[in-house]
Amino acid sequence: MATHNGGLSDRKKLILKAIVEAHIQGGEPVGSKYLTESQQLTCSSATIRNEMAELESMGFLEQPHTSAGRVPSKQGYRFYVDALLEEYAMTAKEIAQINQLMKVKMSELDRILDSASKVASSLTNYTGFAIKPRSRSITVNRFETAFIDNHSFILILVASDGTVKTRNIIVDAEITPRTVTTVSDVLNELVIELDADEINLPIIMELESRVGDAALVNAVMKSIYEVLGELDGGELKVSGLDRLLQYPEFADSEDLGQLLGAFERKEDILDLVSDTEGDGVHAVIGSESSVKVINNSTLVFKPIKSKGKTVGAIGVIGPLRMDYARVLATLENLGGNITQLLNEPKHKEKGDSHDG
Amino acid sequence: MATHNGGLSDRKKLILKAIVEAHIQGGEPVGSKYLTESQQLTCSSATIRNEMAELESMGFLEQPHTSAGRVPSKQGYRFYVDALLEEYAMTAKEIAQINQLMKVKMSELDRILDSASKVASSLTNYTGFAIKPRSRSITVNRFETAFIDNHSFILILVASDGTVKTRNIIVDAEITPRTVTTVSDVLNELVIELDADEINLPIIMELESRVGDAALVNAVMKSIYEVLGELDGGELKVSGLDRLLQYPEFADSEDLGQLLGAFERKEDILDLVSDTEGDGVHAVIGSESSVKVINNSTLVFKPIKSKGKTVGAIGVIGPLRMDYARVLATLENLGGNITQLLNEPKHKEKGDSHDG
């Protein structure tokens, strides 16, 4: 009865919420007696026991063994998080804290993300991360060069998403400022807006004949491939790794090893975040997704938008019994601040029809 | 008697060596009986017991408790490593492996270091790291700019040690290619070879009046400070973090947390490596140095030289009972390869008296 939302009576919800929160705080299974004593529950322990038995049979709770208290199941956490998503809020103090931390003005996404992972970690006390997701079909829109000395110059690549990458190129042969100007001119003519696999031998031959130095073209092409790879390869910054250790869940087990490995390989986490749609905060609890790595962990993240497109994400990773309320609120605000920072009207679009 | 070297008789050295190696392999205390059975020791267990008792009173061995075997003390490891340093060698197979892994041609120190830490980790099976040490008194020798669009350009800084850094600068006001040329010209005239604290208000005022855009100068100066900070701030790349977990020494304890923290803070490890002199492989065992972080760990690294100057280091970190022979040999070779790579004659010096 009274099951208009999620199939649970109000009292069941209340009990589930109380159990999740108690377990988040203490890390131990929580029993009926504890709930009657310390909480806003007005019924007796026996009643709660009955309700808990039902919640368990519905899959929201688990019992490590007979006569331990109950622990939320992954489904239980999920329900809690979903319910929470509608109502979380931050204290004014915490918002002020975020604002202050973000005052460190940052101008480039790469460095924003780096700081953001640190901030996320320090605010939530979990391991923080920031990500620039893979995105196929990014190409180079424009090439620039800058002469450095007789044997080296800088190649600047402006990508279709606005990011700018540079490469330091060193060559055997003597070069002149004229040489590098030629390089950028030729590149701008031949290699614009091509995918990595569209750059074929004829194009390279043409480049060589026009620049007149095969080794140089070689070095340049290698850099271009590298940059193209980086552009859609995604980046992952992690900070506060040591915070994982404060939770007994990770004290010993191999889960910690899996997480560390995942942070180094990056692919799993990049995939997970890249495949996600939507603006709000996402929570991946246990192995909900196909990524087995985060088996007994929770990954919470919020996408970051710039000009309507997802350009990154920030999040935290921690044990199943994560302080969801706090994390959700923090990420929501932090993500909002970063999005705002990115969209400040200092950097106008290049003007597609306004410039020609 | 017969204590010409290190104050130990030859037999004591042999026993110490056998104990260290047995303990490295097995991870357990080693007793006198084990040594007589499996090793090249020709005397009886009783004799070994006597020698071990002496080695212990001299500080080279420790006993976890009465009637466990002996474990090398930090001093014991140190002696072993010092003795080893004179004679280690690699198998041809391992050298071939290094050479192949380094075939991935790399052109810049930053990226060399990144790969190097991975290679070091995968060859030794310990956590690898690569470092670019702090070095005071690096200044910017030359500025270049490249126009990107009406609101952004690239600032290129060529440092006195030859490294090149770039910064993407975004400004509110409209700019032209002429503007950015002015910027580099003025910078090249006023801000060359200055330390961060030598850039004072008069210079900035002069810049503003010449460039004519205070906000732009502001952004530029901020980037310059950042780059100067990075140049002498050092960098630390770590890879194979998860390998730490395979050693029971780090399975549970807080040592792991300290290490993870140290890798994130970077300062401790940077200081440690930056303060070291000499070409060869260095081993820091336990808390030999003032860095308390690596209390129950060993850090082994080899400096990397370019044109006679130390420009970085590669190393590994692991438990006290590290396979020193293997690690020392690997790092020696790997470091040598990188040094060679850096000094390949493709990149000649800018020619101090040869060019003018």
Place this chain on the structure above:
DNA sequence: TTTTAGCACTCTCGGATTTAAAGTGCTAAA
């Protein structure tokens, strides 16, 4: 004088046993 064999002693580790605590499910009463 140095090495070895033998033996008593100490200590830890693993397993088995016990005890205390916690929590449940169920029944019967309110």
Place this chain on the structure above:
DNA sequence: TTTAGCACTTTAAATCCGAGAGTGCTAAAA
């Protein structure tokens, strides 16, 4: 429908015990 009470289960901690390993010491052998 809720509550009180109670018997039952199960775990975690404490205790005990014996086996095993290794030592130090003493006395004999080289």
